[in-house]
Amino acid sequence: MEKIIIATRASALALWQAYHIKTRIETGFVGVTVELNEITSTGDKILDKPLALIGGKGHFTKELEDEMLAGNAHLAVHSLKDVPTYIPEGLELCAITTRQDQSDVLLSHTYENLDALPKGAVVGTTSLRRRMQLLERRPDLQVKELRGNVNTRLRKLKEGEYDAIILAYIGLFRLDLLKEIPYVEKLDFIPPMGQAALGIEIISSNDRVRQIAMSLNDEASFLCTKLERDFVSKIGAGCSAPVAVNAVIEGQQMRIKAMLGYPDGTHIMQEELTSSIERCEHLGKDLADIMIEKGALDILSEAEAIAFKDQMPQRL
Numbered sequence: 001m002e003k004i005i006i007a008t009r010a011s012a013l014a015l016w017q018a019y020h021i022k023t024r025i026e027t028g029f030v031g032v033t034v035e036l037n038e039i040t041s042t043g044d045k046i047l048d049k050p051l052a053l054i055g056g057k058g059h060f061t062k063e064l065e066d067e068m069l070a071g072n073a074h075l076a077v078h079s080l081k082d083v084p085t086y087i088p089e090g091l092e093l094c095a096i097t098t099r100q101d102q103s104d105v106l107l108s109h110t111y112e113n114l115d116a117l118p119k120g121a122v123v124g125t126t127s128l129r130r131r132m133q134l135l136e137r138r139p140d141l142q143v144k145e146l147r148g149n150v151n152t153r154l155r156k157l158k159e160g161e162y163d164a165i166i167l168a169y170i171g172l173f174r175l176d177l178l179k180e181i182p183y184v185e186k187l188d189f190i191p192p193m194g195q196a197a198l199g200i201e202i203i204s205s206n207d208r209v210r211q212i213a214m215s216l217n218d219e220a221s222f223l224c225t226k227l228e229r230d231f232v233s234k235i236g237a238g239c240s241a242p243v244a245v246n247a248v249i250e251g252q253q254m255r256i257k258a259m260l261g262y263p264d265g266t267h268i269m270q271e272e273l274t275s276s277i278e279r280c281e282h283l284g285k286d287l288a289d290i291m292i293e294k295g296a297l298d299i300l301s302e303a304e305a306i307a308f309k310d311q312m313p314q315r316l
Helices: 012-028 056-060 062-069 128-137 150-158 169-174 207-214 219-235 283-293 296-307
Strands: 002-009 032-039 075-079 091-096 104-108 122-124 142-144 164-168 183-187 198-203 243-250 253-260 269-276
Touching (some): 002 012, 002 062, 012 032, 012 150, 012 169, 012 198, 032 062, 062 075, 062 091, 062 198, 075 207, 091 207, 104 150, 128 243, 128 253, 150 164, 198 207, 219 253, 219 283, 219 296, 243 283, 253 296, 269 283, 283 296
Parallel strands (some): 002 032
Antiparallel strands (some): 075 198, 104 164, 104 183, 243 253
8 A cells, every 4th residue: 555645734724625635646546545744833833923024924834844855744735825936945846726716705793894894993814915905995994913723713703803804715615614704705805826726745856746746736727826926936025925916817818917015005016917828938927027117126125114113023
């Protein structure tokens, strides 16, 4: 019997994702059994600081990568939005699962939707990207940091710490938690790179694991997310920066749009490009070049400086 070990975070959503991949592998490859190596990541341990102050979402992936490099796992399953564009030597992000609903959702026990929130209402989010887009539309709202796993965040909402919170729809859907929330509104925010897709990271030298991982790959999702990751890499934005980017296939065309600005919803820059799918290879980098020429790097530099001006980033 052939055994494959998956490195995964130990949160409920991460385990759902890992078990989903385990089932797909064992169904597709007779004679292969899959075990999980559960890791509590630094990003899951430190809950009293904003993610941007502890190095961004890369802290959700580093320990899993370390386990692979140490020979304790053959592959890792990540929420692709948490995976930095830099992949350590010896590892490879080789497969992307079919992307599902990328929406952000506003959740509340009191208010029906974003427009119904009263002036000064407290909205919880960890994301500078969501904060930027929320405050662009409703600068009168108060945004409060929201950390913890999905269930912890929902409990804080229910207990009244927030008038509303914003989360990714897909995580709530996968864990069947939407039915517990009285009011759910899908927002037309631009998502982050890779939202609602799983990234399968492997040890580059293991051809058998690559074969197994590639059976999980969706070509359209791989292409779209590659362009998004190209954009983020070229513009030099970390996973937690106030940057939104989304590539979609529309018929025979590829369209990519991006937005960045200050976390307070000001100094917004938004651009998009379209090309044929056959000629879209450099579309993400081309969009980044256009925005850089218009001053995107200065905006991002200032955005980082003002995001948490009363706190200093913790280097871990």
